[in-house]
Amino acid sequence: MSDDKFSSPSSAPSELSDERLRPGALDEFIGQSEIKRQMRLFLNAAKKRKKAPDHILLSGPPGLGKTTMAFIASEEMKVPMRITSGPAIQHPGDLASILSSLEEGEVLFIDEIHRLPKVAEEMLYIAMEDFRVDVMVGKGPGAASIPLSLPHFTVIGATTREGMLPRPLITRFGLSLRLDYYKAEDLAELVKRSAGILAIPISDGACMELARRSRGTPRIANRLLKRVGDWVTVENVKMAREEDVKEALSIYQVDPLGLDRLDIALLSALELQFKGGPVGLKNLAAVLGENAETIECVSEPYLIREGFMARTRKGRVITAKGREHLALGRKDLFSA
Ligand SMILES: Nc1ncnc2c1ncn2[C@@H]1O[C@H](COP(=O)(O)OP(=O)(O)O)[C@@H](O)[C@H]1O
């Protein structure tokens, strides 16, 4: 993989430092076996037909591997990938110029595709369906719209909010894959692989402990591993064991189940301010001083999946498990 492919303006510098850890092929992508199977079949079919594959939609919470999967797809197809994002496209003209510069077979990766402006969205689904874009020429009464035909290309869209995408756009994707939180066993394998790359000596038990505290999320697992790496360096540890992971991570206030500050704040607000609920998302967001989208797409999916809270027709409620975890926390949530 060439470096310049990764120098996308949309990836934050902290993400760039992770490039070494990013798997470059489908076989190196850990976990998510169903998704890998679907992707493999889909790409193999396209390769056999020697045609650009259908458009792909990747959805799921942050840090689960959407961008990674997009890179892998373009790698496997051996085609270049152009990167942009919903917020980067301010005007439909921005999208028109990207589309009209695409070459046959290229992949166009659109991160946070749910944040495309409406007009751009419409332009995109016409382009996806008919491989055509209407370019406006001239201004005022003399302006004309000229249809420009495009080569066959593949859009890979990534979103944390599939529910916000309009039907007409969703139906343009031939393959829609939903990434889910990872099992601890899979994350342990991921941590082991990353530790090898970063040359951090760590035992299998420690990998598992780290995995359990990573909120089911590869990005978090890699980040915590680096903090354990700091500990190893500073404490002159030959081989990080479970206890080292616990001690190192307690410094960073990572809870034994991997819940982060916002997760805990959310559960606490539910329990204390709202007497366990039900409460609406807006009220919850106001109390937490957080934006509703972050709560809905980042915190809640994990808390609900793990059974700490639930979403009912009347609003959000805390569960017995959530209460229990908070009670535990009042004693020593963040300690080993
Ligand atoms: N299945 C996986 N196997 C190995 N590493 C992964 C996997 N999924 C994600 N990662 C790692 O986690 C990091 C975050 O993944 P990314 O694709 O940026 O997530 P997203 O785009 O969904 O927010 C990447 O840098 C990559 O190294």
Ligand SMILES: [Mg+2]
């Ligand atoms: Mg991403």
